[in-house]
Amino acid sequence: MRSRDPTVKMTSFPWRSDATSVSQVPANFVLPEDKRPNLSDVSCLSIPIIDMKEMIDDPDRNPSPLLVEAIARACEDYGFFQIVNHGVPEELCQRMLKTVTKFFELSTEEKNKFFSDDVNKEVRFFSRYLKVENDEKVSMWSEVLYHHWHPQEDFTPPLPKNPPEYREVIAEYAKEIGALVTRLLSLISQGLGLEKDCLKRRMGETPTRRLQANYYPPCPEPELTLGLAPHTDFNALTIVNQSDGVTGLQVNKDGKWVAVDPIPNSFVVNIGDQIQVLSNDKYKSNLHRAVTNKHRRVSLAMFYGPGKDTEIGPIENFIDEEHPRVYRNYRYAEFMEEYHRQVGLRKRLKEAFRFDN
Ligand SMILES: O=C(O)CCC(=O)C(=O)O
Numbered sequence: 001m002r003s004r005d006p007t008v009k010m011t012s013f014p015w016r017s018d019a020t021s022v023s024q025v026p027a028n029f030v031l032p033e034d035k036r037p038n039l040s041d042v043s044c045l046s047i048p049i050i051d052m053k054e055m056i057d058d059p060d061r062n063p064s065p066l067l068v069e070a071i072a073r074a075c076e077d078y079g080f081f082q083i084v085n086h087g088v089p090e091e092l093c094q095r096m097l098k099t100v101t102k103f104f105e106l107s108t109e110e111k112n113k114f115f116s117d118d119v120n121k122e123v124r125f126f127s128r129y130l131k132v133e134n135d136e137k138v139s140m141w142s143e144v145l146y147h148h149w150h151p152q153e154d155f156t157p158p159l160p161k162n163p164p165e166y167r168e169v170i171a172e173y174a175k176e177i178g179a180l181v182t183r184l185l186s187l188i189s190q191g192l193g194l195e196k197d198c199l200k201r202r203m204g205e206t207p208t209r210r211l212q213a214n215y216y217p218p219c220p221e222p223e224l225t226l227g228l229a230p231h232t233d234f235n236a237l238t239i240v241n242q243s244d245g246v247t248g249l250q251v252n253k254d255g256k257w258v259a260v261d262p263i264p265n266s267f268v269v270n271i272g273d274q275i276q277v278l279s280n281d282k283y284k285s286n287l288h289r290a291v292t293n294k295h296r297r298v299s300l301a302m303f304y305g306p307g308k309d310t311e312i313g314p315i316e317n318f319i320d321e322e323h324p325r326v327y328r329n330y331r332y333a334e335f336m337e338e339y340h341r342q343v344g345l346r347k348r349l350k351e352a353f354r355f356d357n
């Protein structure tokens with residue numbers, strides 16, 4: 001292996017004009033060997049693709065048992081699926097991705113106006129790290145913009161004004177995603193044998209809605225680093241819009257990584273920890289990660305979860321002699337606190353809420 005000067009560190013990505021001149025991954029991004037992505041060892045499976053056309057044709061109809069069953073199967077087997085014919089206009093999805101990309105393409109100085117390590121900040125621009133041995137922090141090959149979203153236009157957080165269309169596009173997109181979340185939670189509830197509005201009601205009166213835009217600059221040595229370390233999402237449901245043509249997201253299936261190849265005009269949907277807990281482990285909040293690529297990639301995750309004072313715990317229907325209660329009840333705020341305590345590690349999040357703990 002080439003020698004790597006440990007003093008060469010990169011604190012922000014010089015991606016704009018000189019990304020191609022970064023021919024080596026700087027030392028502070030290089031993972032220890034056992035944490036590297038091992039890119040040639042990827043499963044040949046793919047996550048389920050689900051066509052929601054029948055819901056666009058007639059949004060008020062009852063979904064076909066076939067659609068409910070396909071989603072239920074995907075939630076049980078993978079905790080992940082891709083949806084096509086989802087009803088959100090393609091032009092809007094593209095405009096949204098383009099708008100967040102423009103934000104990441106601003107100067108570091110401009111983006112740093114939102115830089116913060118404070119997890120309680122309403123709008124945050126930051127980069128990630130993974131804690132490895134001796135608490136050493138290895139930087140991840142990505143930048144993140146994080147803030148709340150609402151299906152209404154009245155944003156209280158001071159969202160970026162640059163690019164100038166940012167607020168307007170988010171407002172339009174958030175409305176559509178809000179409607180899609182309601183539809184998906186209803187389909188997932190029905191697949192679990194619950195009333196249609198059960199999961200939505202379990203999120204409480206003031207659900208948490210957060211947006212995480214991930215920017216992965218072109219990486220000269222994707223084998224040595226990661227864009228986003230393996231994790232599960234701690235919310236209830238996530239809807240991801242990603243760049244066309246660039247693969248990066250990978251989902252764990254029985255110990256092997258499955259690449260999620262982007263399909264034009266689709267969303268990736270995944271179950272978060274809260275639905276795993278509510279279903280008493282029937283549905284999986286699955287481990288996933290983002291690997292880097294010679295091409296830049298952008299993804300936009302819309303997270304939906306319970307209100308912070310909402311109580312979460314396994315729904316009675318899923319507890320019986322064969323399936324004893326796995327988790328204790330907790331307030332969602334407690335779960336979030338644990339998440340922030342484990343930042344950089346994110347290893348034993350749900351375990352901390354096990355009933356037998
Ligand atoms: O880049 C991706 O597709 C992964 C996004 C993700 O997992 C997240 O933001 O939690």
Ligand SMILES: [Fe+2]
Nearest residue numbers: 231232233288
């Ligand atoms: Fe995630």
